[in-house]
Amino acid sequence: MSSMIKKRQSLLPGDTGKFAGILSGFILLLAVLPILTMIVMSFSGASNLDFPPSSYSLQWYEAAWNTFVSPDSSDVLSLGKAMSTSLMVACLTMIFATIIAVPAAYALTRCEFRGKAVALQLMSLPLVFPMVVLGLALLLVFDSLPFQMTTSRLVIAHVILALPFVVKNCTAAMLSIGSEVEEAAQMLGASPLRAIVDVVVPLMKSGILAGMLLAFIVSFNEFTVTYFLYTIDVMTVPIWMYSRTVSSLDPTVFSFAVLIVLIDFVLIWALEKLVGEGGVSF
Amino acid sequence: MWRGGLPPLGREAALNPIIAVHQVYRMRWFTTASQSNGGKPPRHKARSHRSHGGFEGCVCQLLSIDETLAMEHQPLTHPLSAAPARADRGVSPTARAWFFLSPSMLFLGVLIAASLLVLRMSVGTKGAEWSGFSLASYAQLLEPYYLKSLLLTLRLALISAVIAVLLAIPVAYTMSRLTSPFVRRIFLAAVLLPLLVNLLLQSYGWLVILGPGGMLNQALMGLGLIKRPIMLLYNQNGVLMGLVQTAFPLAVLPIASAMRGVARTYEEAAATLGASRLQVFRQVVLPMSLPGIITGATLVFAYNASSFVVPLLLGGRRVPMLAVMVHDQIAPLMNWPAASAAGVVLIVTTLAIMTLSEYITGRRRRMLEASQ
Numbered sequence: 070m071s072s073m074i075k076k077r078q079s080l081l082p083g084d085t086g087k088f089a090g091i092l093s094g095f096i097l098l099l100a101v102l103p104i105l106t107m108i109v110m111s112f113s114g115a116s117n118l119d120f121p122p123s124s125y126s127l128q129w130y131e132a133a134w135n136t137f138v139s140p141d142s143s144d145v146l147s148l149g150k151a152m153s154t155s156l157m158v159a160c161l162t163m164i165f166a167t168i169i170a171v172p173a174a175y176a177l178t179r180c181e182f183r184g185k186a187v188a189l190q191l192m193s194l195p196l197v198f199p200m201v202v203l204g205l206a207l208l209l210v211f212d213s214l215p216f217q218m219t220t221s222r223l224v225i226a227h228v229i230l231a232l233p234f235v236v237k238n239c240t241a242a243m244l245s246i247g248s249e250v251e252e253a254a255q256m257l258g259a260s261p262l263r264a265i266v267d268v269v270v271p272l273m274k275s276g277i278l279a280g281m282l283l284a285f286i287v288s289f290n291e292f293t294v295t296y297f298l299y300t301i302d303v304m305t306v307p308i309w310m311y312s313r314t315v316s317s318l319d320p321t322v323f324s325f326a327v328l329i330v331l332i333d334f335v336l337i338w339a340l341e342k343l344v345g346e347g348g349v350s351f
Numbered sequence: 352m353w354r355g356g357l358p359p360l361g362r363e364a365a366l367n368p369i370i371a372v373h374q375v376y377r378m379r380w381f382t383t384a385s386q387s388n389g390g391k392p393p394r395h396k397a398r399s400h401r402s403h404g405g406f407e408g409c410v411c412q413l414l415s416i417d418e419t420l421a422m423e424h425q426p427l428t429h430p431l432s433a434a435p436a437r438a439d440r441g442v443s444p445t446a447r448a449w450f451f452l453s454p455s456m457l458f459l460g461v462l463i464a465a466s467l468l469v470l471r472m473s474v475g476t477k478g479a480e481w482s483g484f485s486l487a488s489y490a491q492l493l494e495p496y497y498l499k500s501l502l503l504t505l506r507l508a509l510i511s512a513v514i515a516v517l518l519a520i521p522v523a524y525t526m527s528r529l530t531s532p533f534v535r536r537i538f539l540a541a542v543l544l545p546l547l548v549n550l551l552l553q554s555y556g557w558l559v560i561l562g563p564g565g566m567l568n569q570a571l572m573g574l575g576l577i578k579r580p581i582m583l584l585y586n587q588n589g590v591l592m593g594l595v596q597t598a599f600p601l602a603v604l605p606i607a608s609a610m611r612g613v614a615r616t617y618e619e620a621a622a623t624l625g626a627s628r629l630q631v632f633r634q635v636v637l638p639m640s641l642p643g644i645i646t647g648a649t650l651v652f653a654y655n656a657s658s659f660v661v662p663l664l665l666g667g668r669r670v671p672m673l674a675v676m677v678h679d680q681i682a683p684l685m686n687w688p689a690a691s692a693a694g695v696v697l698i699v700t701t702l703a704i705m706t707l708s709e710y711i712t713g714r715r716r717r718m719l720e721a722s723q
Contacts, residue, residue, distance in 0.1 A: 093525040103556025117565035169454035176451035199657030201674040202694040206465030
């Protein structure tokens with residue numbers, strides 16, 4: 070230990086040593102290993118699941134493309150339809166979650182009111198609520214309603230799941246603004262509502278955007294609750310993939326999976342950029 | 352500047368024994384002092400750090416409930432500043448706030464109404480779900496098969512929480528001390544990917560890793576540890592590995608947040624007083640970030656106790672965790688009361704663990720504050 074410190078003068082208390090760095094890098098590698106494995110497998114030239122693959126080719130991507138452009142009649146639902154459902158649900162979730170989260174964030178940051186502790190606890194409830202029970206409970210509710218809901222019930226479920234993420238991002242963005250700007254706007258003659266819409270909301274734009282991105286990611290990747298709520302005509306991409314692989318694992322799925330991981334990665338990277346350097350401070 | 356003037360750490364060890372003993376003694380005094388006195392400064396520090404912590408800080412905040420409450424006690428804005436403008440309109444601030452909250456409360460109301468329905472359903476009887484009343488579904492949960500499933504769920508959740516926290520501590524410490532923004536983003540992306548990417552896809556990856564001809568078996572055979580492929584899928588070991596990996600980010604984020612709150616000056620002070628790097632870590636950093644560690648462990652436990660996809664794909668029917676059982680009661684069996692009763696058990700377990708953890712971390716914080 071002492072020799073290491075003599076060699077590297079920069080290793081001061083509070084710096085992490087090389088050992089800790091390598092160890093945590095290794096652990097993180099293990100954490101993303103399943104995703105990496107899947108990416109490698111999607112380039113496999115063999116038709117079994119042995120790792121590493123005996124040869125490499127793009128055959129599964131080709132097969133995936135064929136499934137996309139000319140769906141088998143054996144499939145219950147085409148991928149294109151599942152994809153459009155997924156995107157629609159994710160976009161609607163994103164929009165609704167943001168619309169309801171911004172006023173909630175305003176109330177939670179700017180107002181002192183009775184029941185605030187309860188409201189805060191309620192806001193983080195969907196995070197700790199068991200997902201299976203949420204699926205079961207929503208299924209009970211929607212089945213007991215007199216009318217049929219298909220896509221909308223997925224959206225409602227996803228909005229509940231995404232709400233804590235969006236509210237937290239908006240709250241954090243709003244906390245960083247301070248109420249002076251709003252007061253200034255009101256002093257200059259803006260109505261309270263106009264002060265919020267024209268002054269506060271534009272200032273917290275990057276926080277809202279981050280929340281929207283998170284809502285999209287959460288909705289796009291959601292499986293458990295959707296698994297309880299999907300119907301045979303309305304399924305999202307994860308459900309479509311599961312129904313395809315429920316009997317045997319087909320490597321075509323890996324190439325879809327790589328596509329989804331790629332989308333996720335781009336979104337996460339954008340999110341980090343937006344929140345990390347976009348002027349939002351937490 | 353003055354940091355450069357610190358005596359190199361190793362040198363103290365070479366001092367004569369009496370001084371060394373004295374230093375160890377002083378250091379002990381310091382660490383206990385820092386534990387009891389350290390309440391407010393680190394929290395303050397945590398706040399200012401978070402202000403640069405970006406998204407990571409946000410997620411940490413998001414994941415630990417106690418911190419949301421801490422935020423409530425220290426509003427950054429002056430609550431009275433905008434009040435006069437509103438007072439003449441005759442709308443009380445409480446009503447106004449709840450009006451703003453009402454759209455989101457509508458959705459959360461659906462969640463609460465739905466959970467009450469589950470509670471009602473769980474005491475119904477099969478066939479007369481809404482009108483009957485019996486505790487048969489709960490009694491059924493005490494039958495050996497279901498009891499075993501419940502115990503299995505709790506055991507796997509507990510083991511996975513312990514492993515995940517042990518793995519998360521070095522990662523969180525490294526993350527909390529990273530300075531390069533690019534490396535920070537890479538680390539954060541690697542932590543967030545398992546959290547946000549579809550669990551189904553990650554389970555497919557595990558199928559490839561754990562399969563008979565999979566990566567792990569190949570590696571073990573290559574190392575000469577095993578002769579024939581061992582069975583890793585469809586048993587508890589495979590499920591446990593999947594549970595640890597998928598819940599790992601939930602352990603890292605709160606711990607990293609807590610460790611960023613431990614100011615470097617404490618480490619420097621401990622090092623000046625002669626503590627080795629390991630001692631600094633064990634006696635200063637770890638105790639001071641204990642609330643984060645407890646929060647992380649709780650989150651992993653709660654998340655894994657209700658885990659569904661991982662046991663479904665990696666365990667098949669051989670590892671019947673409670674969440675899988677809930678679904679089985681509905682899909683093939685159509686036994687709604689039984690599914691609801693199992694669901695109620697899940698909710699109660701999760702909420703009990705969360706409350707306990709909040710009680711422990713809250714008491715610790717109060718202790719720290721009271722000792723000042």
